[in-house]
Amino acid sequence: MANNAAGSSQPAKAGDPLAQMAHSEAHYFNSYNHHGIHEEMLKDEVRTKSYRDAIYQNGHLFKDKVVLDVGCGTSILSMFAVRAGAKHVIGVDMSTIIDKAKEIVERNGMSDKITLLQGKMEEVVLPFDKVDIIISEWMGYFLLYESMMDTVLYARDKYLAKDGLIFPDKATIFMAGIEDGDYKEEKIGFWDNVWGFDYTPLKETAMTEPLVDTVDIKAVVTDPAHIITFDLYTVQVKDLAFSQEYSINVRRSDFVHALIAWFDIEFSACHKPIRFSTGPHTKYTHWKQTVFYLKDVLTCEEGETITGTLVNKPSEKNHRDLDISISYKLNTEDMHRQASGSGVYRMYVLNDAYFQVSCI
């Protein structure tokens, strides 16, 4: 998650689940800068160990190099880089967590190797004109929600030396279809009867809110479909608005209530390429999966396909918010089961007023 990182103006989302932790019930008043969010991210072993392995197993790439850690948080990636032999690491983060990072770096005897700067990437002055390697953990939910990729691209264009490396350098979004009848009924159908009252005006809002959640592999009915791959060496900020056609193969005859999306991350500069997935088929990550409920229930037979287009657009008001639209069509010979439609979704940071009201 890209919270608390350089360039991120909005801090951690309130109530972000600290899943799998004993105190997952906990909430906090000042959700930013408190340590829980950092603990959650560090405890996400898939995330942290992938970065660690990518760095440690490539000491030959890091040795005597100047490294920039974009959105360094508690500086764990910076310290990995030092331990892998980097000559110097510059960590940049907007958040006051940088003060803690300084203490941590000192305690681990790396103060002479790591320079930590608080501020926006666009504004800080680096002690080096160029860097050999950029490391960053910039990914948000659905890869791009609240993501810091634009900050990484800025750093790349301004600081990365010719033939410099980016860790990680590839990010791919996938989609699949899931059977989710009970839960859709519970989540969306909930509004049909609230203590005996009809709350359907809120149903429409519920449909436009993608759900960030862990999806059981048992619920997955289709193959994964590749949507888009971002190559961090070449991608431009404008590419974050995209429209991609997709085609999903149905693997078992079942209902499809929702499409889910997740992403894979690859460190391809590695001696031995390292990648990790945030899909439903593998270990839990704090990114989970993103669920988009469909207006229709698709009744699919094995071997059929669901095709459509996924359009993603950073919101005009806040470019870290996303406007997403998904069209879908079940391709079947059976006239009675043919279905198509489209949905519009918004992944927005909750504004304060709305939150306060809800607490009334």
Added chain:
Amino acid sequence: MSDTDSDTASSVGSLIEDASEPDTTTFKCLFCDKPWGNVPEMFTHCESEHKFNVKAAIQEIGSKLEEIGVIKLVNYLRLEAQKGTDPSALTVTPENLADDKYLVPTLEDDPLLFELGDFMPDSNEQVRDYEEYEAVLSKNLPEDVSKIDVSGERDERYFDSYKGNGIHREMIEDRVRTESYRDFIEKYAHLIKDKVVLDVGCGTSILSLFCARAGAKKVFAIDNSDIALRAREIVKKNGYDNVVEVIQGRIEDFHLQQKIGKGNVDIIVSEWMGYGLLFEGMLDSVLKARDIYLKPDGLMVPSHCTLRVAPISDKTWISESTGENFWKDVYGFDFSTMIPGGLLNDREIGVFDVPPKSISGSASTFYELDLARITVPELDFTAPYSTTLDRDVESLDAFAIWFDTFFLPHGSKPDLSQADALKWSANGAEGVAMATGPFGTATHWHQAVLLLDDKDRKTSLKQGTTLKGQITYKKRRRDVRGIDVDVSWAAEGVEGKVSRPMG
């Protein structure tokens, strides 16, 4: 946990490439030049020819140093072989692999380095690439698809989501809360029937709808936010738009006063309680509404609240919640400057569902709010409490603060100084009581926890010790939502004070 967690799962990608390339890889023996087609054969050869058990060494080192150590091990063995060291004389320990020079591959493009994950101890059930996605998919295919349980674990997490509706739903779904209001309104419908009701901060209007259904003559549902638009739709949809009038605005707005009329309301219903009862300062608006609109003999719903406190002594729970164990060793680095820095810390009040076993003394009611009478200045207060430890404790670690809420009919003058909402109805008392303490059903309010400073967490105390002290609630001047809470305590031989902000 093996170190193969990363570099494992991927969704599609590489497989296709992998499959298209014929496998011509050979693995050079660790000690001689002999090439082998696969790793197990080579290991067998090492053991029989060179008297060195590679698998055992990997298990040994892997359990201590993870995969990175095993990579070093291979490079170390190859280096030693180049030096001519007798393999059977080699003993491998983490210490002699400490040097990072062993990270440099001894053989260029040594394919063995890529295969070590399979030999790691506890190689866990990881999904690799697409074939494994498939395999997992098929393995988990239930025979009867209709029996798939897709809820379970998710239910718990859903309500933590960050989205708009999610929050409203959490509020509505907080059954303890909503059912307490509903129970009172239904049980005492005769008090509501034909009356004029004001719902302060109506949100999606659920409380207004309860009142309308109970026969209220008129309900004014007030909210200052855009949710009022939604509330209006919902009211209409349920056919109560002739009873419930949703008005967007602030309680003191002139147009509200004109519409509702001063002193014209029989009942004020509001769900205004925040963390630690008073965080968010919503009560101020409710009291303002009371003073403007409520008839002299009007009813407040709820009618009373009590604030309660109890000591916490539980080093394990505290260290889990402060992240203490975690920060000491983060992937080999010392992060202890982050302690206490979990969700529980010494800088601000946190909210938790405190495990009942962590509570080490009696709950003490330290403040009572009679909502028909209390005034805004009285929301800043200092009040005494007294609690008796119910066991010997290693130390006093923290205080938990929560509130009980009472819905009582007109004119009730209850003695709430000893009341426990959980036991209220069992005693046949009138009205409805709602508990948010550690011993009842969890609510979205949880409990407010003040962690003591380290220096104050050192004195052991005997069962039966009575701690007496004072609790202060004080609104922050420039931030109406935030409050500061102080708790002092004293018993024979100990005393102290903790001050923490909330919000």
